[in-house]
Amino acid sequence: MSTGPALSADRLSKRFGGRVAFEDVSFEIGYGEVFGFLGPNGAGKTTTVRTLGTLLAPTSGTATVAGLPLTPDNGVEIRRRISIMPESPGLYLRLTVLENLRCFADLYQVPEATNRIDQVLGAVRLTDRANDPCGALSKGLRQRVALARALLNDPQVLFLDEPTSGLDPVAARGVHDLIDELRQRGVTIFLTTHRLDEAERLCDRVAILNTTLRTIGRPDQLRDELFARTLTVRTASRLAAPDRVFLDIAGVTNWHEDTPSTYVLTVADPALAAPAVTRALVKADADVLSISPSHHSLEDVYLELVANDVPA
Numbered sequence: 234m235s236t237g238p239a240l241s242a243d244r245l246s247k248r249f250g251g252r253v254a255f256e257d258v259s260f261e262i263g264y265g266e267v268f269g270f271l272g273p274n275g276a277g278k279t280t281t282v283r284t285l286g287t288l289l290a291p292t293s294g295t296a297t298v299a300g301l302p303l304t305p306d307n308g309v310e311i312r313r314r315i316s317i318m319p320e321s322p323g324l325y326l327r328l329t330v331l332e333n334l335r336c337f338a339d340l341y342q343v344p345e346a347t348n349r350i351d352q353v354l355g356a357v358r359l360t361d362r363a364n365d366p367c368g369a370l371s372k373g374l375r376q377r378v379a380l381a382r383a384l385l386n387d388p389q390v391l392f393l394d395e396p397t398s399g400l401d402p403v404a405a406r407g408v409h410d411l412i413d414e415l416r417q418r419g420v421t422i423f424l425t426t427h428r429l430d431e432a433e434r435l436c437d438r439v440a441i442l443n444t445t446l447r448t449i450g451r452p453d454q455l456r457d458e459l460f461a462r463t464l465t466v467r468t469a470s471r472l473a474a475p476d477r478v479f480l481d482i483a484g485v486t487n488w489h490e491d492t493p494s495t496y497v498l499t500v501a502d503p504a505l506a507a508p509a510v511t512r513a514l515v516k517a518d519a520d521v522l523s524i525s526p527s528h529h530s531l532e533d534v535y536l537e538l539v540a541n542d543v544p545a
């Protein structure tokens with residue numbers, strides 16, 4: 234396997250006539266990384282996947298996919314190394330799971346197809362449903378057949394476009410477990426999703442797109458960049474002189490009263506500040522109900538970045 238990035242884009246843009254689908258997008262993704270690609274409806278996520286997947290030509294910019302420059306000449310070899318699982322599975326509903334996989338294995342000219350089909354059926358835990366018609370399967374199971382189909386060519390890079398859209402929590406968890414297993418086998422995964430909990434749980438890094446890239450990084454890093462670290466203190470009754478209690482504590486740089494008797498303290502390091510805050514509150518005779526570090530989720534980061542954007 235090559236040592237460069239598994240996927241990269243440099244100032245990549247795609248326009249349809251006058252309409253900009255995405256613009257000036259740059260990133261690098263390493264082999265084995267699970268990369269989340271988030272953004273509102275119409276942000277350009279699917280178009281980015283289709284462009285990197287060689288289905289659409291970029292309007293400008295450059296990219297590498299599975300280690301190869303994204304050029305028309307490399308299209309066949311890139312498609313050999315990658316797979317795209319689109320949002321709707323695109324299966325023949327009257328054919329069985331096995332017949333579907335045989336059909337696509339023929340189409341992709343998969344070597345030793347029978348063995349490979351057995352492997353992918355096992356990987357998505359559908360061996361015992363191989364002879365069921367796809368039309369008789371639940372949406373969650375069909376999604377697993379689609380994943381099996383995407384794995385037929387043993388891709389280095391797998392694009393998953395909203396793989397859990399419309400699935401119930403148990404079926405979605407099944408797909409998450411499969412993604413975890415693929416990551417452990419070193420497959421690079423480019424995952425578009427609207428589910429921020431899913432991205433937070435599965436992804437090493439995420440990018441937030443709204444036509445242009447708004448941010449990129451590890452979920453915890455993005456939280457730290459966007460939100461001050463705070464401790465929330467709740468007391469049974471309001472403090473008589475909160476300024477005196479809080480501003481004498483080393484590590485507390487600011488405070489405000491959020492709701493009556495709930496104080497939010499800006500701190501450099503919540504773990505270091507919490508014991509000192511506890512001591513100061515005890516000294517001030519406060520009836521402390523709780524002291525807890527703030528928790529900002531990836532959803533908070535997302536909303537902070539895109540909630541005020543003009544809709545695409």
Ligand SMILES: Nc1ncnc2c1ncn2[C@@H]1O[C@H](COP(=O)(O)OP(=O)(O)OP(=O)(O)O)[C@@H](O)[C@H]1O
Pocket residue numbers: 249252253254255272273274275276277278279280281545
């Ligand atoms: N073939 C096309 N021709 C013209 N415009 C297109 C085409 N495909 C996509 N677009 C436009 O490009 C923009 C980005 O669409 P895209 O489907 O990539 O967004 P998305 O982020 O995947 O959205 P969603 O989350 O709703 O799936 C939209 O304005 C869309 O209308």
